[in-house]
Amino acid sequence: MEKENKNKPKIAIVSLTSCEGCQFALLDLGERFLELVKQVEMVDWGMIEDQEDPGVALDIAFVEGTPITEGNIKTLKKIRERSKLLVVIGNCAAMGGIPEIKNYQEGKNTIKYVYRYIQGINNPEIKEVDNFVKVDFVFPGCPIDGEEFLKYFPSLLKGEIPQIPDQPVCVECKARGNKCLLLEGKPCFGPMILGGCNAVCPTARMGCQGCRGLRPKGNIKAMRATLKKMMTDEEFENVTEIFGLRDDIEERAKDEQ
Amino acid sequence: MEIRINHINKMEGHAGFMASVLKGDVKSAKLEVKEGVRLIEGILIGRHYADMPIIAQRICGICPVVHNLTAIKSIEKAMRVLVSAETKELRKLLEWGQIVHSHALHLFFLSLADLLDIDNDLKLVEQYPEETKMAIKIREFGMELVKVIGGRVIHPLTNEVGGFKKVPTREEIATLIERGVETLETAEKLGRFFAGFKFPEFSRETEYVCLNNGREYSIYEGDIVSNKGLKISVEKFENNFHELQKPNEVVKRVETRNRNSYMVGAIARINNNYKKLTPRAENYLESLGYRMPDYNPFHNVSYQMVEIILAIEKSIGILRNLKDARLENALTQKYQVREGVGVAAVEAPRGTLYYHVDIDNKGYIKNANIITPTAQALSHLENDIAQYLVEVKDLSEEKRTQKLRGFIRAYDPCISCAVH
Numbered sequence: 001m002e003k004e005n006k007n008k009p010k011i012a013i014v015s016l017t018s019c020e021g022c023q024f025a026l027l028d029l030g031e032r033f034l035e036l037v038k039q040v041e042m043v044d045w046g047m048i049e050d051q052e053d054p055g056v057a058l059d060i061a062f063v064e065g066t067p068i069t070e071g072n073i074k075t076l077k078k079i080r081e082r083s084k085l086l087v088v089i090g091n092c093a094a095m096g097g098i099p100e101i102k103n104y105q106e107g108k109n110t111i112k113y114v115y116r117y118i119q120g121i122n123n124p125e126i127k128e129v130d131n132f133v134k135v136d137f138v139f140p141g142c143p144i145d146g147e148e149f150l151k152y153f154p155s156l157l158k159g160e161i162p163q164i165p166d167q168p169v170c171v172e173c174k175a176r177g178n179k180c181l182l183l184e185g186k187p188c189f190g191p192m193i194l195g196g197c198n199a200v201c202p203t204a205r206m207g208c209q210g211c212r213g214l215r216p217k218g219n220i221k222a223m224r225a226t227l228k229k230m231m232t233d234e235e236f237e238n239v240t241e242i243f244g245l246r247d248d249i250e251e252r253a254k255d256e257q
Numbered sequence: 258m259e260i261r262i263n264h265i266n267k268m269e270g271h272a273g274f275m276a277s278v279l280k281g282d283v284k285s286a287k288l289e290v291k292e293g294v295r296l297i298e299g300i301l302i303g304r305h306y307a308d309m310p311i312i313a314q315r316i317c318g319i320c321p322v323v324h325n326l327t328a329i330k331s332i333e334k335a336m337r338v339l340v341s342a343e344t345k346e347l348r349k350l351l352e353w354g355q356i357v358h359s360h361a362l363h364l365f366f367l368s369l370a371d372l373l374d375i376d377n378d379l380k381l382v383e384q385y386p387e388e389t390k391m392a393i394k395i396r397e398f399g400m401e402l403v404k405v406i407g408g409r410v411i412h413p414l415t416n417e418v419g420g421f422k423k424v425p426t427r428e429e430i431a432t433l434i435e436r437g438v439e440t441l442e443t444a445e446k447l448g449r450f451f452a453g454f455k456f457p458e459f460s461r462e463t464e465y466v467c468l469n470n471g472r473e474y475s476i477y478e479g480d481i482v483s484n485k486g487l488k489i490s491v492e493k494f495e496n497n498f499h500e501l502q503k504p505n506e507v508v509k510r511v512e513t514r515n516r517n518s519y520m521v522g523a524i525a526r527i528n529n530n531y532k533k534l535t536p537r538a539e540n541y542l543e544s545l546g547y548r549m550p551d552y553n554p555f556h557n558v559s560y561q562m563v564e565i566i567l568a569i570e571k572s573i574g575i576l577r578n579l580k581d582a583r584l585e586n587a588l589t590q591k592y593q594v595r596e597g598v599g600v601a602a603v604e605a606p607r608g609t610l611y612y613h614v615d616i617d618n619k620g621y622i623k624n625a626n627i628i629t630p631t632a633q634a635l636s637h638l639e640n641d642i643a644q645y646l647v648e649v650k651d652l653s654e655e656k657r658t659q660k661l662r663g664f665i666r667a668y669d670p671c672i673s674c675a676v677h
Contacts, residue, residue, distance in 0.1 A: 016293070017271075017292060017293030017295065019316060019317050019318035019321070020270070020318040020673055021315070021319075021321065021411040021412060023318070024318045024319060024362075024411055027362070027366070028396075028400060028411070030393045030396065030397060034389075037379065046266040047266070047267060047366075048267065048366065048377065048378035049266060049376060049377035049378060050267060050370075050662060051376055051377060068295070069292075069293040098297075098300065098312050098315050099293075099295040099296070101300040101304075102296055102300055105299075105300060105302075110299040111294070111299060113296070113298060113299040114296050115294075115509075116502050117503075117504045117505070119504065119505070120504070121505075122293060123294065143318065200408065200409050200414070201408075201414055204407075204414035204422060204423055206408070206414040209311070235305075238305060242311060
């Protein structure tokens with residue numbers, strides 16, 4: 001097995017703090033994922049093996065989760081140093097995920113609702129992975145879409161950075177023949193959010209809440225104008241906090257000024 | 258002698274292990290939890306109740322279904338929202354589906370390699386291609402149940418307070434029945450493979466706690482019962498079980514009324530409810546030849562196999578009942594937002610999951626508490642290891658580490674859930 005591996009790209013999958021659902025999105029691909037693993041040398045993936053990570057140079061490191069503990073941050077920096085490409089998988093790594101809600105709340109004090117003894121517990125402001133290291137590509141979503149992973153994985157293996165087309169969730173939503181939730185007066189962020197998820201939420205009649213992040217050309221002003229009839233500004237802001245979208249919207253508003 | 262394992266792979270979340278043995282006596286044995294705190298209960302405060310299931314299910318990527326269900330049930334209790342019988346049946350299906358794919362993942366991909374002394378699943382998959390296919394097929398049935406009813410496997414979408422946003426079609430139900438019948442055969446086959454393993458001997462008496470509604474093998478509702486005679490309503494859970502945080506610990510442990518540790522999950526449910534199994538699950542259990550009560554934690558893996566067969570049979574039964582039911586009754590009904598406190602418990606793959614929520618008259622959350630199975634079982638696990646260590650302490654470091662890792666993994670702990 002070792003010999004065969006010699007010329008295969010070396011990859012690792014590491015997890016910071018998260019629900020680990022993005023790793024399971026890969027595992028859930030079943031035999032298709034096992035086929036894909038055959039093309040690479042899996043140097044480190046804690047979900048499937050007990051061996052010590054040999055610490056060799058990597059072609060691609062896939063990183064899931066939010067860096068919360070000091071250990072998380074160390075892991076992240078180390079893996080960056082030894083990887084040609086660092087690819088983040090999922091909303092936590094890319095946008096802060098649900099832990100980022102704390103930043104919009106009482107920040108450091110939110111912990112007091114949960115713990116009596118807070119000494120010695122890492123409780124930093126939540127920051128996305130790209131605040132610590134350079135990120136080469138993002139698989140967005142909460143969780144990531146396994147099909148999308150399969151689609152872009154081959155180019156990453158070749159060392160190329162794929163480009164997710166700048167189209168809203170609505171394109172796939174229409175293609176699936178869904179009735180538009182907005183036309184029914186139900187809040188949905190689809191028009192301003194980056195598609196590629198096959199509109200899984202609106203297909204289940206759940207409004208898009210933006211876990212994949214803003215599309216580069218997303219028109220936030222128009223989106224908010226449409227949503228005004230369905231939700232108050234406060235409600236809008238609250239929903240944008242769930243997947244760490246709120247800071248990105250505020251950033252965009254600053255840029256547009 | 259200090260025994261230290263920096264990281265235990267192949268389980269959800271980050272944890273290591275530390276123990277000290279003095280003159281042959283185990284002085285301490287502790288799981289070192291290294292998971293970051295996401296403060297889920299804290300971030301729920303002040304938010305609208307509709308956000309709660311969406312946020313809370315993200316506690317866990319393996320068992321989001323049960324976090325979603327339990328959050329929704331607790332909110333419904335708090336606001337006194339009643340749901341249709343069809344809604345309940347669809348929710349049970351979601352949970353059985355969850356149990357199938359979570360157990361199949363654990364017993365095959367996380368624990369089996371330990372039984373075979375293999376250090377990497379890729380080798381396992383190479384050596385056991387047929388069994389791998391079976392395990393994947395079983396997982397895929399569980400996943401398909403969740404996907405068809407919940408809209409997505411990881412972090413499902415359709416289930417909400419009051420019912421479902423969308424319900425499956427009759428054709429989808431019929432296809433699931435067909436797949437269920439096929440998968441049941443596969444599960445029995447994989448079951449025979451697992452029945453061939455000899456698990457290490459180990460036994461330590463404990464209290465087994467789970468739900469029981471008196472009528473069936475309960476997962477969605479019931480009282481909290483134990484093999485030591487406990488029988489209380491879910492509302493009384495926090496009077497009988499105490500959550501405590503020790504300094505520098507991010508997991509809040511849970512003790513019984515007598516300040517003891519206790520066990521939850523497949524092994525607890527089978528011990529308490531084995532008389533309520535479905536026919537083929539019962540046959541399989543009998544074929545294992547275990548005696549009840551069974552205090553060998555390694556058998557948790559076999560009991561997960563029993564529950565896979567049970568879950569598939571249960572699912573087929575529910576699906577057959579739903580085939581001619583009015584599924585549109587499960588679509589979300591209008592309800593009133595009310596102030597109140599609600600508690601709920603559902604059997605997660607790893608044991609009873611408990612939610613407590615306090616909602617104001619506008620529907621905003623004032624307080625929330627979540628008690629997960631792994632947090633409940635943590636002290637029990639450590640007490641077991643302290644006893645197990647006596648048996649393995651004199652092995653070579655490598656061998657001992659391998660044994661300890663395998664022992665801990667048999668419990669199927671979920672550290673992400675435990676900390677949340």
